[in-house]
Every structure is written in structure tokens, then in C-alpha cells.
Amino acid sequence: MSYGVVGLPSPLYSNGLLPSTNKQGVGVVGLEGTNNTVKPPTDDSFPGFKWRLVIAYDGTRYAGWQFQTSPPTIQCIVEKALIRVTKLEREDLRLVGASRTDTGVHAWGQVAHFITPFSYDGLESIHAALNGLLPPDIRVREISAAVPEFHARFSAKSKIYHYKIYNDAVMDPFQRHYAYHSVYKLNTTLMRQAAEYFVGKHDFSAFVNVQRNDRLLNPVKSVFRFDVIEMGALLQLEVEGSGFLYRQVRNMVALLLQIGKEAIPPDIVPKILATQDRKELAKYALSAPPHGLCLVEVKYNEEHLRLPAACPLSSFGRHHSVRKCKLPFY
Structure with missing residues (x-):
């Protein structure tokens, strides 16, 4: 064909x-x-x-x-x-x-x-x-x-990731592949305060795992927003930035989880950022599991998304239709 x-x-x-x-x-x-x-x-x-x-x-x-x-x-x-x-x-x-x-x-x-x-x-x-x-x-x-x-x-101009946390005593089995289960009641007010410290342009060396050879080495990234949204038992952490280092998002989420448990205060974030040392973060948190993380959107400038002249129409999939019912009425 x-x-x-x-x-x-x-x-x-x-x-x-x-x-x-x-x-x-x-x-x-x-x-x-x-x-x-x-x-x-x-x-x-x-x-x-x-x-x-x-x-x-x-x-x-x-x-x-x-x-x-x-x-x-x-x-x-x-x-x-x-x-x-x-x-x-x-x-x-x-x-x-x-x-x-x-x-x-x-x-x-x-x-x-x-x-x-x-x-x-x-x-x-x-x-x-x-x-x-x-x-x-x-x-x-x-x-x-x-x-x-x-x-x-x-x-790419920016990327948006969501990390989902199911915050209840009993896990919703339909969320088990897409949300991390926290049996600890999380203080979302403290998590929001801590997330604000990530916003801005920072050296995120303290939040990157050992880099692979094919990863970009520049540790300076810009985080445009970091929101903590409550949807019943489900918490959705939404982060948008210019780019992210290897496991950076999962490491930031892991620290927010510890802050949400009230194990450490929100102002620990700028202190860890200032050290530029991954070993400092390891004193407080390990990486959050991967299954709660989802790449939601990649944003581009309009000039990169324009269609070339005389190109075929974009395809978003097509619907099928039935012209005549093939089953008898009873």
C-alpha cells in the first residue's frame, strides 16, 4: 500500500x-x-x-x-x-x-x-x-x-510534566499504574510553599542523578511554574520548565513528599539548591517512583509549528460511520 x-x-x-x-x-x-x-x-x-x-x-x-x-x-x-x-x-x-x-x-x-x-x-x-x-x-x-x-x-520552548500522588489510606486500584500511593496525610500548604522555591532560574545540580553520556551537561534550568493541585484524594503536581535534567522532576517531587509529611520544612529547598550537591538531597529524599510521572505537553514557538506551503492537511485520526444498520430491530 x-x-x-x-x-x-x-x-x-x-x-x-x-x-x-x-x-x-x-x-x-x-x-x-x-x-x-x-x-x-x-x-x-x-x-x-x-x-x-x-x-x-x-x-x-x-x-x-x-x-x-x-x-x-x-x-x-x-x-x-x-x-x-x-x-x-x-x-x-x-x-x-x-x-x-x-x-x-x-x-x-x-x-x-x-x-x-x-x-x-x-x-x-x-x-x-x-x-x-x-x-x-x-x-x-x-x-x-x-x-x-x-x-x-x-x-522545544518548554515542557510540562505532571506527577500524580494518591493520598489516601487505601490505594485506588485503577490508579496504581499512574499515581504514587502515599499513606501519609500530606500537608499541601507546605508543599505549595516549597514548590515556589523551585520557580525561577537555578542551578539544579543537587537534583540531578549521575548523568548519562548523551545528556546535556548544563545544570542551569528555568522553572516557570510548579503547582500542587488537589482533586479529592489525588494530588497532581504540575511543573513547567525550559528543560529538565536526568530525574530532576522525580527528585523535586521526592523532596516535596518529605515536606508534605512535615518531616522537613519548606525552606530546605533553597538550602539544598545552594549546595549544588546531589549528596545533600540524598540526606532527605530518594527519587520518586517513575510511574507517577507523565510528559503532558511540549511547547514550541509559533514559527516552528507553522505548516509548509502546499503540504497535506494534518491528521488527528478519523472517525468511521455506519451508513446502514446491519442488525435487525427486535
Whole structure:
């Protein structure tokens, strides 16, 4: 099945070229700056068309987003579906995700992009084909054409994560995969006071676990908001920032849990931040479990989300309809 493929050249881009990338499909970049800008790639120009995906997944069964063959990851599963639909090799697709979510972490608004050497005259068929091949705990919510300048990871302006805590004596079994159970009655007033200390531009070295080789090394990040919302027994901690270090959100949540238990005061937060030492945080809290964390949204500037000229319409899925009842009336 061709899924509406049209041959090159195409009016999707005026010159039929994407900006250059390195062999891994990632632009040449340095550390995140204060304005979140990224140097554009400059080598190995190649013909191609860029496509943006919005993906939701239940991370319970997966070893995070980043590609590895065993145990399976979200990127691995999505790439296999893309390979079957596009008939391209993994190296040609150059799939990149906005956030490298860890083992057991969920997502509602993960963003990724991939590249093809051909365009499409419609995206609904490829959208349906991808979801038909993916397991039921991974779904492509949206697929659209992207401008050459768009990069799922490096174009991101901010990211929003939610961490859910079920605060009751007995755990709701329907929340067990998506919320951390706290049997201690948490003081949400103290948690809100403490969360405010995280807001602003800080060096978060004290809240990052040992970094992997492929992680950005700049520990200075901006947190725009950190809200503690009560929904009955369920607490939802919502944090938005320019970016987050490895396990930073889970480490911040872990400290807020200790403060909510009234084991330590809220003003411990700026004191730990000032040390820039992960060992200082370890005196008070360990990382919160991953299953309560969800990547909800990745935000971009409008110029990165604009659609290229003469591109196919974005696909948000399609509804089926029944023209005639196939069951007799009784």
C-alpha cells in the first residue's frame, strides 16, 4: 500500500531540501543557552520531507523512550511501525523525540519528528496504518508536516510534566499504574510553599542523578511554574520548565513528599539548591517512583509549528460511520 505517496520533486519545500544534520539525524548543537536557541545544522544537506508526530503512551512495559532493542523502548516500537509503513531504513527515518522519558514514565504529549525522501498527498492513511501496527499502549495522536527548521528536541520552548500522588489510606486500584500511593496525610500548604522555591532560574545540580553520556551537561534550568493541585484524594503536581535534567522532576517531587509529611520544612529547598550537591538531597529524599510521572505537553514557538506551503492537511485520526444498520430491530 502506498499511503498516498507522491514522488519528488514536491512543492512541500521550495528547494526540496531539509537543513543538514549529522549522521544521527540530530542538528549540531551546544549546551542550552539562556534564550533556548540552537545553532542550525550545516553539513550533509539531503533531499527530504520532515513530519511531526504527537505520541501518547503508557510507559509501564517499556524501558523509556530512547532507542535500545532489549528491553523494548517506545522509540524502538515506533520506528518498527514507521519502517513498515514507509519502507525506509531506521537510518533514513532519523526519528528524534522531544524528551527521553525514563523507564516506566508515561506521556500524553511526546513530540517526535522523522524524515522521508518523498511527500504524501494525505496523512490520514499513514496515521491509521501506524496506529494499526502499534500496540494498544502506544498511540500517535497527531501527524503533520513540519518546516525544515523544526526539531522535536532542540526547538522545544518548554515542557510540562505532571506527577500524580494518591493520598489516601487505601490505594485506588485503577490508579496504581499512574499515581504514587502515599499513606501519609500530606500537608499541601507546605508543599505549595516549597514548590515556589523551585520557580525561577537555578542551578539544579543537587537534583540531578549521575548523568548519562548523551545528556546535556548544563545544570542551569528555568522553572516557570510548579503547582500542587488537589482533586479529592489525588494530588497532581504540575511543573513547567525550559528543560529538565536526568530525574530532576522525580527528585523535586521526592523532596516535596518529605515536606508534605512535615518531616522537613519548606525552606530546605533553597538550602539544598545552594549546595549544588546531589549528596545533600540524598540526606532527605530518594527519587520518586517513575510511574507517577507523565510528559503532558511540549511547547514550541509559533514559527516552528507553522505548516509548509502546499503540504497535506494534518491528521488527528478519523472517525468511521455506519451508513446502514446491519442488525435487525427486535
